[in-house]
Amino acid sequence: MTVTPVKNAVEFTSFSAKDESEIELIESLVERMGAPLMILDCDVVRNQYRALAAALPNVILHFALKPLPHPAVVSTLLAEGAYFDLATNGEVDLVASQGVPANKTIHTHPIKRDSDIKVALEYGCTTFVVDNINELEKFIPYADKAEILVRLSFPNAQAFADLSKKFGCSPDKAIEIIAYAHQLNITVRGLSFHVGSQTANPEKYVHAIGRCVELFSQVEALGLPTLHTLDIGGGFPVTYSQEVMPIDEFCAPIRHALTALPAYAQVIAEPGRFIVAPSVTSVASVMGQAERDGKTWYYLDDGIYGSFSGIMFDEGNYPVDALYWQGERFESVLAGPTCDSIDVIAESIMLPKLNNGDLIIGRMMGAYTSATATEFNFFKKAQFVILNEYHAVDSLSQVI
Ligand SMILES: *Cc1c(COP(=O)(O)O)cnc(C)c1O
Numbered sequence: 483m484t485v486t487p488v489k490n491a492v493e494f495t496s497f498s499a500k501d502e503s504e505i506e507l508i509e510s511l512v513e514r515m516g517a518p519l520m521i522l523d524c525d526v527v528r529n530q531y532r533a534l535a536a537a538l539p540n541v542i543l544h545f546a547l548k549p550l551p552h553p554a555v556v557s558t559l560l561a562e563g564a565y566f567d568l569a570t571n572g573e574v575d576l577v578a579s580q581g582v583p584a585n586k587t588i589h590t591h592p593i594k595r596d597s598d599i600k601v602a603l604e605y606g607c608t609t610f611v612v613d614n615i616n617e618l619e620k621f622i623p624y625a626d627k628a629e630i631l632v633r634l635s636f637p638n639a640q641a642f643a644d645l646s647k648k649f650g651c652s653p654d655k656a657i658e659i660i661a662y663a664h665q666l667n668i669t670v671r672g673l674s675f676h677v678g679s680q681t682a683n684p685e686k687y688v689h690a691i692g693r694c695v696e697l698f699s700q701v702e703a704l705g706l707p708t709l710h711t712l713d714i715g716g717g718f719p720v721t722y723s724q725e726v727m728p729i730d731e732f733c734a735p736i737r738h739a740l741t742a743l744p745a746y747a748q749v750i751a752e753p754g755r756f757i758v759a760p761s762v763t764s765v766a767s768v769m770g771q772a773e774r775d776g777k778t779w780y781y782l783d784d785g786i787y788g789s790f791s792g793i794m795f796d797e798g799n800y801p802v803d804a805l806y807w808q809g810e811r812f813e814s815v816l817a818g819p820t821c822d823s824i825d826v827i828a829e830s831i832m833l834p835k836l837n838n839g840d841l842i843i844g845r846m847m848g849a850y851t852s853a854t855a856t857e858f859n860f861f862k863k864a865q866f867v868i869l870n871e872y873h874a875v876d877s878l879s880q881v882i
Pocket of ligand 1: 546548549567590591676678679680715716717718752753754755756
């Protein structure tokens, strides 16, 4: 089957096969709940977690809540034995509401208000990240309770989001922070970095790990307290329109690089996108249509201001297609529901002739999609449907 890509000329290779039972399921869900929907399959979350855990043995995986802060994801991962990576008070509330023990969490926002530190400490989360002296000094009152990871930056222009621009310090600065923390009696637990989200090349991690290994010995040589933890961040890639390496192959050079660390060092990671991106299929319905410049414009009940916000914020290039795709296809435009002209999901997409009410599904819609959605123009965010949840409260069995 051929699917025309949303934005550029790359052919989708990842569009999963649809079968009759999936079509029936989606139709019956829309019949009961209406559209738009985000169908979250917890089995996919489980499988992604297990695949990454197998690819990075002995690495503690802290799921970063930011890409999909949903209670069902938290409870699913908690049951799998996962740890969690928090950045805001809202995320503290979410893990607390799901019964996550505080000792399974770290707080990794490099810039915090005093109230953020207090709320996390009250919950019981004691590991925090800093990347500058000003931030370190915020921990003077909490020197007996909090432990610090110093975040380094390793620029990565190729990533979706080069997080090294906004956060992280140089290796030299890290030494300065560690020495000053020692003077202040603040415990530095170790180092962290984030190579950038959707990093296609594992060498970025290898390089960063290499520098951190050097820093571990430099700190030792300077007579500063031994570092015990290396946090290799998130960034693990998934296949949208461009195929990426299978995760085990991707992690092979990372596993090798980690062998250079001292044996006592504990390694942790903060995967977000990899765990949740494939777990959500979006469903939107056609509200109306018009012929403009020889193309049919289809206006959906979900768009750039909703579940497809990642097209703007995350360079998302999601495989999108009609639920039915028999017959001839025509060059079409897929637009969102708001009155804003930038609210276009696909400028040029080959679609079959659609009727109002027909359904459009989007794959790989789990990460940085609904999380960044708005209710601009009073179009409500897509409702979540949870499949295969551990405690089946609003699971499929109840919905159908
Ligand atoms: C966003 C974020 C993550 C998750 O990154 P992914 O690229 O989604 O894996 C992890 N750690 C921190 C500090 C982040 O800000």
